[in-house]
Amino acid sequence: MKVGVVTFPGSLDDRDAARAVRIAGGEAVRLWHADSDLHGVDAVVLPGGFSYGDYLRCGAIARFAPVMESIKKAASNGLPVLGICNGFQILCEAHLLPGALTRNQHLRFRNREQWVRVESSATAWTGDYQDGQEIYILIKNGEGCFVADEETLDMLEDNGQIVARYVHGNPNGSMRDIAAIRNEAGNVVGIMPHPEHAVEALTGPSLDGLGFFTSVLKHLSGGSEKE
Amino acid sequence: MSIDTVERAESTPDELQPFAELGLKEDEYERICQILGRRPTQSELAMYSIMWSEHCSYKSSKIHLKQFGEKAPPSDRMLAGIGENAGVIAVNDKLAVTFKVESHNHPSFVEPHQGAATGVGGIVRDILAMGARPVAVMDPLRFGAADHPDTARVLPGVVGGIGGYGNCLGLPNIGGEVVFDPSYQGNPLVNALCVGVLPVDRLQNKAATGPGNIVVLMGAKTGRDGIGGVSVLASATFDEGSEQRRPSVQVGDPFIEKLLIESCLELYENKLIVGVQDLGGAGLTCALTETAAAAGTGMDVQLEKVHLREASMEPHEVLASESQERMLFIVEPSNLDAVLNVASIWGVIATPIGVVTNTGRVRITWHGETVVDVPPGSLADDGPIYARPLREPADLILLQADRAETLPRPTDLRETLLTLVASPNLCDKTWVTEQYDRYVLGNTILAQPEDSGIIRIDEETGLGIALSVDGNSRYTRLDPYDGARLALAEAFRNVAVTGAEPVAVTDCLNFGSPEDPAVMWQFAEAVRGLADGCQELGIPVTGGNVSFYNQTGATAIHPTPIVGVLGIIDDVAKRIPMGFSHDGDLLFLLGETANEFSGSEWAWVTHQHLGGRPPKVDFGREQALAGFMARTAELGLVRSAHDLSEGGLAQALTESCLRKGIGANVTVGEDAFVALFSESASRVLVAVPIGLRQAFEAVVAEQEIPLTLLGTTGGTSLVVKDQFEIPLDELRTAWSSTLPKLFG
Amino acid sequence: MARVVVDVMLKPEILDPQGQAVANALPRLGVSDVASVRIGRRVEIEFEGEADLERAREIADKLLANPVIENFQVKVES
Amino acid sequence: MARVVVDVMLKPEILDPQGQAVANALPRLGVSDVASVRIGRRVEIEFEGEADLERAREIADKLLANPVIENFQVKVES
C-alpha cells in the first residue's frame, strides 16, 4: 500500500510521517506541493510543520498549492487523508473539514505529552482503536485551539465526527476538548496531536500513535473497518 | 550624492575619515592607509572597521585562545577545528558531527524576541556551512533577578524567539540552561548551540578556489539590518540625521532559512559547489574576504547585482548589512545553471554577483565604478592583535576569604529543601522548555530535563550523540580558573552519565569589557582553566565564540564561560535516563561529598551570599566516573543515573523522583545538611535493580569508585530517614510553581 | 502606486485571547476605564497601478481572512 | 462606549516575512499587479466612557507596539 506524504515548503514532520508509514508496514511516497500528480498513492498524509512559514494564518497559503487541488478531488472520491497538526490546519483552511484552528488560549507554543481519548473508530484512520480508548501521544503547536460555531459543534457531535478529545487537561482551550475530527464520510481526518511521534519506544512517549497508520493500511486492504 | 570611489580616494588623500566613530584607533587607521597605499574609500573603511572589530577579529582574545590549539590532545577524530565555521568530529568512517555554541547577547536585550531568534538562525547557518544537516539546538540562557520587572519583558521574548525560530526550522531543542542572577540585569546572555550531521566525504570548505568560478549569493534580500557602526559613516560625515532609519535590530525569517537548509543540502549532495560560507556578523564583507583569503585568490564583485530590500542602499551599507538567511557559494561555471535551478525549486533567490580571480585583490564595483580594491587577507587574517593588561580583581582576596562554609546552618532541612527546589535556578523549567519542539525529526532519544540531550544519527545501527552545556558564573566569579574547569567537568559528567563517551568541546566565553584589566584577567584565567582541563581529559576544544562587553555601565557580568561537551553512544537503546522508573531499585551515590558550600545555591538562596572558593575539581575522578558509566551502560547494570550539581543530592533526588513520580527512601550520614546540599563535584546518583547489585559492585571495585548505598526507590514520598518525609505532590508543587507564578 | 488596506478582525463571538491578555495588563498601567480590547490584522496592499478595491476584496476573501472566524473590511487609503 | 483604533505596523525598513509570504502567494490567486504587502496589527480599544486618545497612545507606546521595530497610529473610530 502506498501512502503519500506531502512536503510543502516549511513542512517539518514529513520524514517522521513517512517513517511511521514504514513502521506500520506501508510504503511511503513523497509528494511535492507543486506537483499535482498524486503518483497513484492509496492514501495521503499532510504532515506537521510551518508550511510557508505559517505566516498570515496556519495553512492559509498551503491550501492553494497545486497538490491540494488533486487531494481535494481524490478525497471527495474516498481517498483517505490524514492531516496532522499543520495538516489539520490546512484541511480546515481548504474546507475539507469544518471549523478553524486558532491561537492557543495561553498564547504560547506548547509541546507536551498528552492523554487523548479516541471517540470514533469509524474512520479510515482509527479502525484499530476501540471507541473510548485513551492514548498517550504528544502535542506541539501554537495554534491548536479548535473553534467552530455552536451549530457546527453540535453537528459534529451528532454525526459522530469528533474523532478524539483531550482528556486529563485541555492543552490549548480547544472547544469541547476537540483534538481530532473527521468529515462526514470518515475518509478525511484532522488531528492536532502527533501520532507519528508515538511509533517507536526510544523516541516517543508510547507506541499509541501507530494505530493511525496500521488502521489505514487495513482499511485499504479491505480489513477491519467498522463503518 | 556621489559615492566614494577608489579613484576619488586617490585624488582626495586628505579628506577626513570618521574612523574613530567607527571604533578604529588612530594607528589602526594608519595601518589601513599603509596597506592600501592611499586613504580607504567609504566602503573600504566600513569593511575594515567591521572586520577589525573585537567581534570579528578576536583582537583581545586571540593570544589566549591559542592555548586551545597548543594544549589540545592529539585526536584523529577532528576533521575541522578552531578557525572553521564549526569544529567537525568524525564519529566513524562514514559519519561526522559538527557543533558550536555562539552568543547573541546584546541584540537580545534590545529586542528579546528577534535578537534570540536570529541567534538561533546564525548558529544554524554555521553548521550548515560545514556541509551538515542541522539536527538539534540547545540554548544556555542567563537573565537578571527572576522577579525583576525587566526580566518579565526579556525572558518571555527570548524564549518565544528561540522557540519560534527553532520550531519553525524543524530542529528539536534538546537542552540548555535557564539561570537567574542580578549580575545579568542589564545584560542577559543568550547563547545558542547547534549540532549537525554529515557524511565524512561531504565536508565543505569556505575557500574561493579556481579563478573563473562564479560567486553566488543565495537567500533573503539584503536590507539595512544590523548596520551598527556603519551608520556612523553616513550620519557623521555625509548625511546628518539619517541614523534612525538604520535599524541595528535584525528580523529573522525562519521559513527562508528552512528553504536555505534544504537548498544547501541538495547542492552538497549533488556536488554542485566548490566552496560555501554563511553570512553572519559582517555580512558580505566577511564572506567575500574570508573565502578569497582562505584560497589565496581574488574576486571581482559587481555589488549592484545583490538583491536589495531598499533600492536606496549605498555600497557600504550593502557590504555591511547583517540581513539574515543568506549564504555565499563558489560555483564552477558549468554548474551555475544547476545551482540556480535548485534555488528556484525551493523558491529562494540566488544571484551570481562576481567571479574568482587570481589577482589577490577583492575588487568591488558599484554600477561600473570601483569602490573597493583590497587584499582580502588584510581584513580576514591580519587584523590587529592586542596583549591587553591583566590584573586580578582587587576584591577577589576578600571575596575568597568570605567562605560560605562559615554561614549559619539551617535547623529545618525539610523547609530548606522545599525552599531550594522552588528557587528560580533550581525549579522546574517546563514553562520555558515546553515552548520548544523536542520531538521533530523523530530521533530525539533524550531531551530536557535529562542531563544530556541524545540524538540518534543512524537509524539502522542506533548510533547516537549526546550533548550537554553547562556553566556556573558564581563559581567563575570566585575563581575563574576553577570555574571554567568546573563547567567543563559538569558538561563532561552530564554526557557521561547517559552512557555516552565524551569526545569534544565547544565553548562560548561571555565576559565584560576586555579593556578592564580585571575582566581580562578573568578571561585569561578561564581560558587557561578550560584549556588545561581539556588537556587533562584528553578531549579537544573544536570551536566556540567570545562575547565581550557584557556589562552595564562599568559593572561587568559575572564571568560566564559556557561549555558544551559532545559525546558518542554506539547504541542509543543503552542510554541511561535520569528518572526513577521502578519501585525497589537500590540507590547508590558514586563519588565523595565534602563540606563545600561556597558559591552554592544554598548560600545564595538562603543568605544571598557569594564568597569563598568553589568546589574542588578532579579530572582523574571525572574520567574514572565516565569510564564506569560507559561500562555499566554497556552491561545494562543501572536503571537511571543523575549527575549532582547545583543544589546537591537533595536536588538530584527531587528531580529523579519527580521525573516519573516514583519516590525514594534514603539514609544519609551524620551530617545530613552537608550530605544533602553540598555541591562537591564528581558525584552521580544511580538506581540499580536489586538483582544486578553484585554485578554492579564488581564493576565498581574494578574502577575504585567511592560508593555509598543510600536506600531504595519507591513509594509516593521522598523520605530521608531520621530527617523528614515530603509527599511527592507537595514536592512537585514547590518545584513546579515558581516560573508559572512569575511569568504567567 | 496606490494602497488598499484590509482590516481583518475576529468575529465578535470568537474568543480573542491576545486582546484579553492586553486588557488584563491594563490595570498595571493604571488604566481602568477600558471595557475591551480586540486584536486583529491590518494588511496594506500596494498596487502597482490604480488601487483595485475589487481585487483587494477578492484577495481578502480567499486568502487574508478565514470566513469561519474572521470578518474583514477593505478601504482605499487616502 | 467609544472605540479607539491603534494600527501597529513594522517600520518600513524592517523585514516583514508575513507580508512577503502573502505577496509571494498572490500569483497563485491570479493576482500579478501587487507591488508589496505589509502586515501589522489592528487593535480596537473600547473605552467605557469617552474615547481617550491620550490614554490609548500611552497604552500603544507601552504595551502594543515595540518602538524598536514598530510604528503606531492612534485614531478615534467614527
Ligand SMILES: Nc1ncnc2c1ncn2[C@@H]1O[C@H](COP(=O)(O)OP(=O)(O)O)[C@@H](O)[C@H]1O
Ligand atoms: N533554555 C533551555 N532550553 C532547553 N533546555 C533547558 C533549558 N534550560 C534548562 N534546560 C534543561 O533542563 C534540564 C535541567 O537544567 P539544569 O538544571 O541547568 O541542568 P544541569 O544541572 O544538569 O546543568 C537540563 O536537561 C537542561 O538541558
Ligand SMILES: [Mg+2]
Ligand atoms: Mg546536569
